[in-house]
Amino acid sequence: MIDGPRLNVPRTAKPGEVIRVRTKIAHPMETGWRKDIHGNDVPRNRINRFVCTFNGTEVFAADLHSGVSADPYISFFVRVAESGTFACEWQADGEKTYSLAAEITVV
Amino acid sequence: MRQKTSPPPSLSRRQVLGAAGAGLVAAATAGLTPIRAGAGPREADEKLYELTGVEKPEKGRVTVILPETTDQGPLVPITVRVDSPMTEDDYVKAIHIVAQRNTVPEVASFHLSPMNGTAEVSTRIRVKETQIIMAAAQMSDGSVYLGRERCRVVGGAGGCG
Numbered sequence: 225m226i227d228g229p230r231l232n233v234p235r236t237a238k239p240g241e242v243i244r245v246r247t248k249i250a251h252p253m254e255t256g257w258r259k260d261i262h263g264n265d266v267p268r269n270r271i272n273r274f275v276c277t278f279n280g281t282e283v284f285a286a287d288l289h290s291g292v293s294a295d296p297y298i299s300f301f302v303r304v305a306e307s308g309t310f311a312c313e314w315q316a317d318g319e320k321t322y323s324l325a326a327e328i329t330v331v
Numbered sequence: 332m333r334q335k336t337s338p339p340p341s342l343s344r345r346q347v348l349g350a351a352g353a354g355l356v357a358a359a360t361a362g363l364t365p366i367r368a369g370a371g372p373r374e375a376d377e378k379l380y381e382l383t384g385v386e387k388p389e390k391g392r393v394t395v396i397l398p399e400t401t402d403q404g405p406l407v408p409i410t411v412r413v414d415s416p417m418t419e420d421d422y423v424k425a426i427h428i429v430a431q432r433n434t435v436p437e438v439a440s441f442h443l444s445p446m447n448g449t450a451e452v453s454t455r456i457r458v459k460e461t462q463i464i465m466a467a468a469q470m471s472d473g474s475v476y477l478g479r480e481r482c483r484v485v486g487g488a489g490g491c492g
Contacts, residue, residue, distance in 0.1 A: 242448035257434070283446045286454075291430055291438030293406045293455040300441070303417075303448030 229324040231312050236329045237304050245276065245284070246299040249314050249322060255290040271296055273315040279308035306330055375431040375465065382427045382440065383467055385475040393478030395466045402486040404458045411466040411478070413450035417443075423450040425469040432462035458482050 229249040237243050249271060256268025274286040274296075284300050302310075311325040370378075380386055396410040413423045422445045428438040441452045450468070458464070465479045 285442040287440040299453040301449035
């Protein structure tokens, strides 16, 4: 299993090209309905929000619920006009956040 | 040759088997009593109305791609594609995925903008049992389009925790 978040964008793109952004984070997405082997409730622990910004502008966001699989994978498209940085943030229950950034060069 | 054994006077074979069967069924149902029953199509429609604010979404423009049959309910890849030019005047504002018979019908909501260029989102969802997965696309002009696809879960491997 991979550790922590992953963000995959092409290294280069043409101006105005629509590129695919693929993200994944290792996370159990615990629903809070499961019991462990001792019969105790496993506390709810999910990634509930995902935000992706490009050069500071929000380009994509997602609200995730219990129906999303463990290790949530999200892929979407972005039209890039200039070189810049994609910054992604995953917010988990209990205020914990994970973030990762990736650069893209537009030539 | 062995003589046929006659049934014991008090209990016939059928009665014994019947009693054993009833016991088994009782034990099985006691162990399998669901903690939470799944939602139904009505709850899913209510959730869609809550998310989009439109009672009767229009059909078309939304394509839901997911495996017709799966033996891995907890990990079902899904792609939602919306037919939209994604310009400043006409773009997809949000895509909502709702599963009719999951414990919690709302699965995920994605918020898009004209910067996306293509209105397509892929993710992986939990499908509790054989059911219809719906995806609603909220357009910038306020209209809502609905796409739906059935996913069959085989092998008792549904997945909602």
